[in-house]
Amino acid sequence: MASHTALARRLGATDAMLAAVRGDGPADFAVFEPAWAAALAFADAMAVSGHAVSDEIYAALAAHWDGGQIVEIAMVIGLFSYFNRFNDALRVAVTR
Numbered sequence: 001m002a003s004h005t006a007l008a009r010r011l012g013a014t015d016a017m018l019a020a021v022r023g024d025g026p027a028d029f030a031v032f033e034p035a036w037a038a039a040l041a042f043a044d045a046m047a048v049s050g051h052a053v054s055d056e057i058y059a060a061l062a063a064h065w066d067g068g069q070i071v072e073i074a075m076v077i078g079l080f081s082y083f084n085r086f087n088d089a090l091r092v093a094v095t096r
Helices: 007-010 015-022 033-050 055-062 067-089
Strands: none
Touching: 007 033, 033 055, 033 067, 055 067
16 A cells, blocks of 8 residues: 555545555445445455455456456456565565
């Protein structure tokens, strides 16, 4: 969040959107369009574990995105999770 908040704001993210993805409390993605809310709920679960993606979460995702898009969404989630772990382990300074 630290390195992407300013960019998100420039691209139109509202305070409510940023609060929803910040992780300060229970995830509530209702401020987003339904397709994006489903993708964010999927990302939230997948960040814990692939096993945390329930049938309900996957069904909500599949209601808005096709198979290829779901693969791309999952790849982006996995890649950025890796980047975070890599950078945190190596004490890479946060860019602003």
